[in-house]
Amino acid sequence: MSTSTSNEEIVPTTLGGKASDYLDQRLGIAGAAKKNLRKIFPDHWSFMLGEVCLYSFIILLLSGIFLTLFFTPSMGEVTYNGSYTPLDGIKMSEAYASTLNISFDVRGGLLMRQIHHWAALVFVMGIMVHMLRIFFTGAFRKPRELNWLIGFTLFVLALLEGFAGYSLPDDLLSGTGLRIMQGIILSIPIVGTYLSYFFFGGLFPGHVLIPRLFTVHILLVPGIILALITAHLILVFYQKHTQWAGPGRTNENVVGLPLMPVYMAKAGGFFFVVFGFIALLGGLVSINPIWDYGPYVPTQITAGSQPDFYIGFFEGALRMMPNWEINAWGHTLSLNILIPAVVVPGILFTGLAIYPFFEAWVTGDKREHHILDRPRNMPTRTAIGVAGIVFYGIGWINGGNDLVATHFNLSVETITWVDRVLIFVGPVFGFWLTRRICFGLQRRDRDKVLHGRESGIITRSPEGQFSEIHTPLPQGDLHKLTAHDVHRPLTLTEVTDSNGVPAPKLRLAKLRARATRWYFGERVEKPTEEEYRQAISSGHH
Amino acid sequence: MKSLSTRRRHPLAAFVVLALALAFAGTLFAAFLSPNSASADSGTSNAQAIANGKALYETSCSSCHGQNAEGSSYGPSLVGSGAAAVDFQVSTGRMPAQQPGAQIQKKAVLYTQEQIDEMAAYIDSLGGGPAVPDSSKYQVDDNLVQLGGVLFRTTCSQCHNFAGEGGALTDGKYAPSLTQTNPKAIYEAMLTGPQNMPNFPDTVISPMEKQAIISYIVTMRDEPNYGGAGLGRLGPTSEGLFIWTFGLIALLLFAVWIAAHTTKASAERVAKAKAATGAKGGKE
Ligand code: HEM
Numbered sequence: 001m002s003t004s005t006s007n008e009e010i011v012p013t014t015l016g017g018k019a020s021d022y023l024d025q026r027l028g029i030a031g032a033a034k035k036n037l038r039k040i041f042p043d044h045w046s047f048m049l050g051e052v053c054l055y056s057f058i059i060l061l062l063s064g065i066f067l068t069l070f071f072t073p074s075m076g077e078v079t080y081n082g083s084y085t086p087l088d089g090i091k092m093s094e095a096y097a098s099t100l101n102i103s104f105d106v107r108g109g110l111l112m113r114q115i116h117h118w119a120a121l122v123f124v125m126g127i128m129v130h131m132l133r134i135f136f137t138g139a140f141r142k143p144r145e146l147n148w149l150i151g152f153t154l155f156v157l158a159l160l161e162g163f164a165g166y167s168l169p170d171d172l173l174s175g176t177g178l179r180i181m182q183g184i185i186l187s188i189p190i191v192g193t194y195l196s197y198f199f200f201g202g203l204f205p206g207h208v209l210i211p212r213l214f215t216v217h218i219l220l221v222p223g224i225i226l227a228l229i230t231a232h233l234i235l236v237f238y239q240k241h242t243q244w245a246g247p248g249r250t251n252e253n254v255v256g257l258p259l260m261p262v263y264m265a266k267a268g269g270f271f272f273v274v275f276g277f278i279a280l281l282g283g284l285v286s287i288n289p290i291w292d293y294g295p296y297v298p299t300q301i302t303a304g305s306q307p308d309f310y311i312g313f314f315e316g317a318l319r320m321m322p323n324w325e326i327n328a329w330g331h332t333l334s335l336n337i338l339i340p341a342v343v344v345p346g347i348l349f350t351g352l353a354i355y356p357f358f359e360a361w362v363t364g365d366k367r368e369h370h371i372l373d374r375p376r377n378m379p380t381r382t383a384i385g386v387a388g389i390v391f392y393g394i395g396w397i398n399g400g401n402d403l404v405a406t407h408f409n410l411s412v413e414t415i416t417w418v419d420r421v422l423i424f425v426g427p428v429f430g431f432w433l434t435r436r437i438c439f440g441l442q443r444r445d446r447d448k449v450l451h452g453r454e455s456g457i458i459t460r461s462p463e464g465q466f467s468e469i470h471t472p473l474p475q476g477d478l479h480k481l482t483a484h485d486v487h488r489p490l491t492l493t494e495v496t497d498s499n500g501v502p503a504p505k506l507r508l509a510k511l512r513a514r515a516t517r518w519y520f521g522e523r524v525e526k527p528t529e530e531e532y533r534q535a536i537s538s539g540h541h
Numbered sequence: 542m543k544s545l546s547t548r549r550r551h552p553l554a555a556f557v558v559l560a561l562a563l564a565f566a567g568t569l570f571a572a573f574l575s576p577n578s579a580s581a582d583s584g585t586s587n588a589q590a591i592a593n594g595k596a597l598y599e600t601s602c603s604s605c606h607g608q609n610a611e612g613s614s615y616g617p618s619l620v621g622s623g624a625a626a627v628d629f630q631v632s633t634g635r636m637p638a639q640q641p642g643a644q645i646q647k648k649a650v651l652y653t654q655e656q657i658d659e660m661a662a663y664i665d666s667l668g669g670g671p672a673v674p675d676s677s678k679y680q681v682d683d684n685l686v687q688l689g690g691v692l693f694r695t696t697c698s699q700c701h702n703f704a705g706e707g708g709a710l711t712d713g714k715y716a717p718s719l720t721q722t723n724p725k726a727i728y729e730a731m732l733t734g735p736q737n738m739p740n741f742p743d744t745v746i747s748p749m750e751k752q753a754i755i756s757y758i759v760t761m762r763d764e765p766n767y768g769g770a771g772l773g774r775l776g777p778t779s780e781g782l783f784i785w786t787f788g789l790i791a792l793l794l795f796a797v798w799i800a801a802h803t804t805k806a807s808a809e810r811v812a813k814a815k816a817a818t819g820a821k822g823g824k825e
Contacts, residue, residue: 045793045800052792086686086760103767114768121784122792129789172694172703173776266799273795281788286768287780292761293703294694302698302776303708303716309781400778402709411643411713 041263042243042256046133048270050236052126053154055274056119057229063116064218070106072098073214075170075207084291092170092295095210099169099290115282120162122278124310127155135385138373139242140356142366147235150228152353157225159310164217166308169288170210175296176305179204180318187337205298242372245483247476251370306400313392316399317344320419348392355384362515364490376445377484379438380519386434387427394423435522442524445481448473449527450535472536482526489516587662594663597656601637610667622733623670624661629729631657633722643713644736671732671742678748679724681756685749689757692750696741704774705758710737720762724755 012021024030041047074094080087082097084104102109131151134140140148163181167174182204186192201208240254249255257263281287293302307315317340326333359381360366375382397404398419405412452470460466473481495509495516527535598610605616612618616638619626630636632654634647652660661673694703702708705719714737719727731751734740746754772779 043800045797048796048800052796085683086690086757086764089687090691110768118784118788121780122788125784125789126792270795270799273799274792277788277791277795284769285783286766286771288777289766289768289771289774291767292774293776294690297694300694300698302694302703303700304702304706304776304778306776306778308777309785312778312781403775403778405709405713406707406715409713411711412709413712 036237037259039237039259040240040254040256041259042241042254043263043266044244046137047241049126049130049133051267051270052274053123053130054229054233055271056123056126056278057225058271059119059275059278060116060123061222061226063112063119064222066112067102067116068218070098070102070109071095071168071214073168073211075205075210087291087294090295093210095168095170096290096295099171103291111282114285114287115278116165117287118281118285119278120165121287121308121310122274124158124162124308127151127158128310131155132385132389135355136375136382137242138369138378138381141369142360143239143368144235144242145356145360147232147239148356149353150232150235152349154225154228154232155352156349157221157228161217161221161225162308162310164213164221166288166311167213168210168217169290170296171288171290172293172296172300172302173290173305173307175205175298176301177307177311178209179298180315184337184341187334188342189333189338205296240370242370245371245374245480247479249371251368254370304403306403309396312399313395314341314345314399316395316397316401316419317341319401320395320398320416320423322420348388352388362512362519363487364495364512364516365487371483373484376438376441379435379442379522382438383431383434387431390426390430391423394419394426398423439522439524446524446527449478449481450532484526486523486526487516487520488523489513489520590659590662591666593656594659594661597652597660598663601651602660605638610664619664620668621670622664624665624673625671625729626733626735627661627664628657628673629726629733629735631660633726635735644715647717671729674725674728674732674748676725678752679728679755680752681724681759682752683756683760685753685756686760688750689753689755690761692746692754693757696746697754700738702774703776705762706774719758722758724759727755727758728752 012018020030072094076094077091078094078097080090080092080097080100082088082101082105084100087100099113102113104110134148134151163177167178182196182200185196185199188195196204199209199212200206201212241256243249243254243256246255257266294300306312318337321336321340324335324339326335373381375385398416401412401415401419404410404415452472455469455471457469458466459469490513492509492513495513598606599608602616602619603610605613606619607613607616610619627636631652632650634650635645637651638645639648640646658673664670665672693705697705700708700710700716701719702716707716707718709715716738722730728751730738731741731746731754732743741751743751766774772783
């Protein structure tokens with residue numbers, strides 16, 4: 001920075017300073033900049049996960065632009081005679097041929113392809129992890145529910161974008177993926193067949209799909225993602241970032257570093273770290289070697305046909321589902337596809353989208369929240385999250401059931417059956433265990449507040465009794481451990497009173513009272529002031 | 542310099558760990574003792590070879606395949622199986638079979654090539670069948686690689702994976718990896734269809750096409766991984782595993798590192814403010 005924002009009387013001498021002064025005199029940006037550049041951002045590693053998404057998306061855009069210069073989005077048939085000899089003279093689509101061309105004949109092309117693909121994996125992984133951090137810390141609570149919805153839409157769009165990109169090279173795996181997608185579309189009752197004709201422009205695979213996917217992949221979806229990311233970040237900026245509880249941190253302030261220059265320097269540095277990391281991966285680790293897979297031919301298939309990880313759950317759910325079908329009136333209702341590929345993901349994703357609203361309804365909490373929850377202090381929410389992770393994870397594993405089978409010397413059927421049981425039992429167990437762990441941690445926090453930290457020093461009293469000396473916590477830590485609210489379940493009267501519910505809605509009110517009991521029925525109380533005083537004055541423990 | 546070189550080593554290290562883990566699963570069933578029962582034989586004439594083969598057969602194979610290879614409840618009849626089947630089964634270490642299981646496993650080879658040839662001659666004398674191919678039939682021919690690729694993807698990859706890394710079948714059976722198999726055994730496998738593999742006689746896949754498939758397999762497995770570490774050539778699953786383990790941990794470490802460090806000036810300012818007020822509050 002060569003301008004000073006703190007003193008108006010300074011005459012700019014440097015080039016940058018003069019330029020800024022020029023712009024300021026015409027656009028009057030100094031005032032706005034002064035306010036916004038000093039915007040405070042709190043500092044915590046988990047707040048950088050969103051940045052990982054942002055940076056990998058920028059890398060995706062840059063490397064993607066490079067790829068579009070050489071990629072031919074066409075299913076027209078050509079005979080390959082580029083420098084990859086094992087495919088010399090083979091008939092293939094122009095899309096596949098041009099991808100081979102990028103990989104073997106365009107300078108830096110393979111590196112760019114690999115950077116693009118690794119960046120895609122980092123992008124989606126980043127989104128998932130970022131979303132989990134938002135979930136587990138309660139950052140989605142009022143006033144940030146809308147930003148959660150924007151984020152959720154970004155997540156869905158990222159999956160779509162990834163799938164479209166994966167399908168573009170028209171190699172054996174991408175064609176197989178599209179074939180499965182077509183099966184899923186066909187399974188939709190009544191309109192399935194029409195939809196399939198519409199998407200594929202006729203029979204599978206047809207000739208229009210790749211040009212269409214290309215438009216979706218390079219224009220439509222990235223455009224929407226870019227717009228939504230902008231909106232997302234404007235909201236983060238405008239609503240201010242949340243922060244962890246700590247001394248001096250309240251629901252009304254933000255404690256941290258100013259955007260300019262400190263946070264900017266860190267963020268910029270982090271961009272280069274992410275970029276460098278992805279570039280290293282692109283240079284050193286192979287990804288999507290399409291020349292090994294061969295061009296897509298509908299009659300060919302390979303063992304170990306798997307999608308990229310973010311589609312893995314759908315693949316696993318499909319592999320898990322028993323082969324149920326209903327045949328009636330000359331029509332087939334393919335429950336074997338409809339349930340795992342449409343119904344279950346539909347429920348899962350809807351649940352994800354509306355969770356903030358659900359929780360607000362259950363807790364009846366209408367306050368604004370700018371201080372994050374420690375996951376342990378909201379045991380039921382945390383447990384729901386873990387149950388979701390377990391559910392998703394089992395589906396994921398089952399998507400690779402064949403590889404698990406060959407590498408652990410098991411049979412595919414055994415794994416599938418185990419997963420069929422685990423997908424029901426696992427989340428329940430995960431839920432229960434997580435709540436137990438949360439309560440345990442809360443109790444430990446309570447103990448720490450009342451009795452201090454174990455010092456590791458054992459003393460022996462004159463009577464021969466051994467005891468460990470506990471050192472009291474510093475004030476700051478005490479604050480962190482006691483800043484949270486302990487929620488209590490709403491009674492039926494509270495529910496009805498707060499809403500003034502008339503009789504017909506009583507059922508709903510009862511449900512809600514039950515839900516709050518499920519959330520907050522069991523809880524660990526914070527030490528009261530009295531308990532704390534007593535513990536302090538009683539001296540030994 | 543130092544940090545660059547350590548960082549560069551990381552992806553490879555993770556790859557090695559991954560490869561080792563995969564190789565470990567493979568070696569589990571390859572670990573077997575190889576008793577040295579080989580005694581040099583000098584049977585030169587065909588009749589002599591058949592007689593020697595019969596003797597070998599009676600000691601180690603007849604318990605399952607029957608005194609005259611007519612079969613028993615422990616093993617199928619070998620009449621008409623042909624020399625190629627014997628050569629394949631014994632030289633890949635499948636026969637004599639040991640533990641029962643979903644699929645007979647490969648073990649260390651127990652016989653010299655000469656003894657194998659003698660047993661093959663004996664089985665051949667019982668009822669013919671596919672003969673051991675001549676070495677010219679499985680020579681790698683660079684001009685056939687492209688055709689071989691098409692054939693391999695049409696007939697073999699659904700079980701053996703696009704890179705011949707193998708894959709799972711039903712009930713614990715599996716198509717093995719082809720990355721170590723010698724060209725002769727590949728030819729014989731197609732010819733005789735061992736266990737759960739269908740057989741592809743010359744009427745289905747001609748000898749020239751077999752040679753093409755072999756040329757493709759051998760060329761592909763010797764091909765370098767153009768993109769860097771190959772992650773076991775297992776496709777998107779190993780890539781996903783890699784990014785969720787190595788990639789995630791690395792990025793989180795970077796995030797923690799950057800979040801924990803701040804500029805000297807602002808660190809001093811924060812410390813000073815803290816000393817003064819207990820905390821620095823940038824009210825917004
Ligand atoms: C394209 C993908 C995404 C990008 C680039 C992105 C980027 C960011 C960034 C840079 C921040 C501020 C730093 C942070 O708290 O990590 C943020 C905050 C936030 N994100 Fe995202 N995000 C994405 C997806 C999502 C998703 C999928 C969700 C949830 C469904 C989500 C919900 C939120 C919320 C609620 C905040 C505010 C957090 C707070 O103030 O504590 N975002 N996002």
